[in-house]
Amino acid sequence: MTPWTLEAALRRAAVRAYGLAPDDVPLVWPRNDHAEEGADAASALAPRLVRLVAGRRSRPSAVSGRVVGELARMRDEGLVDYAHADDDARGFVNVTFTDAQHRDLLAAAANGPRLLTGRAWNGQGEWPTTPLHEAGPVAQARRLARADARRRLAIATAEPPPPPGPDDAEVSWRDPYLDGEHREPVTPAARVLGTVGEASARIAFCRSIPEHPREAETTGRDLPVLPSAEYPGAWVRLTDANPAFRLRYAHAHAVSRVRWAGEGGTEPVPCLRHTTRVRGLLFDGTSAVDTAVRREEPHILVRYLEALASAYDEWRTCPTADPEGAERASVDPALPAAVAGVLRTGLFLLGVSAPTRL
Template sequence: MTPADLSRTVLHAVRRAVDEDALRVAVPERVRVERTRPGGSGDYACAVALQLARSAALPAHEVARILKDRIAAAPGIGRVEITGPGFLSLTLDASTDGAARTALVREVAARGTEYGHGTALRGEEPLLPYAAEVRAAVTADAVAALLRSQGAAPRTVATGPADPAWSRLGVTADTAPGHGTAGTAPGHGTTEPAATVRPVPAGAAAAELVERLGPDAARWGLLRAAGHDRAALGDGLLVQSAANPLFLVRYAHARTRALVRSARDLGVHGAPQPHEDAAAYGEPAALALTALLADHPAVLLAAARHRAPDRLARHLEAVAHAFFDFHDACPPLPAGDEKPSAAHRSRTALAEAAGTVLAGGLSLLGVSAPAHV
């Protein structure tokens, strides 16, 4: 069960409570469900009771009590607890959650690098004016890709003269007259005010960055930091070690591809089966990796909505770290005289799903994902 599934489950419980006149509130369009932080209880946490308390004219703890049993009765939910002032702590049913993890891996395989793309922003046509500076240009380009992944039809436009060298970083500049100020895009039907993309400037020109770092490392360096922070554009972006997040992410992707090639040679490559995944995906390292893969669609949507490609970059780093932890704790391939098993097939499928997510995320950032590093 993914966070999106849980969000729908909680919303359904709210609607039931309203229909049964147990709550008198407007049902929200969406509810946020997050992984429980270290030291917390349950698998997921939701603050919907605190969100609804004022409009319901009830204490948040009472709203949580009304929702608790309705959520607990839903398929896939093992236990629901109320913590603090009214947080709902959700624990998944182990058997249902195991099947969900298999379904998740299958979904990633079926959708490929478009896993996580959606239609939540369909019909939106935002204008993205950006400062005539290389970091702003690359950021606007990545934001536009994220928005398109969620169904929007964005338009980017520079607010000043474009640098021809931006094209070496994958940026196609539009500097049509009259499009450099806040407002709406003529002929594009958007109702969203256009706020200029203006991160902290890179302090270097595009040509110099490409010559020194290459387009992939330059784009990563420009996008990884939040817009209000200075971008790290030193030679550390070229270091081949785990201390370099770009290398870590790309190496993790290449390692998953190597595992799949070896699995095919050994005859253990294939989709996981529901009856096989309990042991293969039940280890803590596998649970952590599948949780991050399940969060990927929400990360893409949040990065698009908040115009924050750095969120995706950090998510890819987390996936890469989790993949290596999984690889070490749950080897996908048999070792020595060990015979290939169904567990190896399921683990390889999970590793392949991780690589697919990494490749798709890098593509949205405009960074290549080579099969060999």
């Protein structure tokens, strides 16, 4: 069950319940973070439908009740896979997935472009990547990086279909700026790129909200919005304090874990609570990308990827009561493959490479 399939099922249920034309039903992405405890996703479609189908005096819960009832009939008719749905006081439709649907979500997320944008990309293609070292002031490089991210997001989600995107080729940690491949011109922008590297610079430039930040503004502890060669802050570090490093490391770890699974590795049985958290964030990726595109705010994508990487870190480091005697099982590649697919695609849309080796 993906956001695409659930949104389509809810749309069809609304059409059947009220005799609407499909195009009259507003697009409302179901989200995990809107769901009640125990549910996998919730949709705010019913409150959006109230004025359209029942007048201002009708309660959203009455509309959602009819949508839920129609979903149940569609399930009985074999039109949708089994999933339990109910409504709540907000008028949201809450849906609980089956184990098979959980597995389907992970399998779908492994193809990050299809999950996040509804399209499958293959190979490499031509996407906007402005040479940031040609900018003069750091603020100008920031504007160029943000423009690149906005254009890449727009290309990925608009008609006609986008050119080929990220593939599964090996990607190293090498950085053209840190390796000294760009030596001219020597500008403040070029100097900061030579200090922190392109990946950290692009994430730093896209992470903040204001278009015209104050010079000393930060987006967290020791994370300047406009890093400089003299004060790069944590953007220069190869530690978790640097969001860019953390995102790229999480991808490299997830890819390595999939590789380890293929070699027959074993691991302690993962914590269910953290597994549920990662699955929920994977489900919310579609909405995060759509919101970033509509609002033209790349920081929404950056913060989403950071939340996913943090949840993955908690999943992979989940302590057991007795690590030595903990129950072990073969490494299941499904969840790390899903995380790798989404992180790789998200980083690509920001113009950042995703290393594949630790």
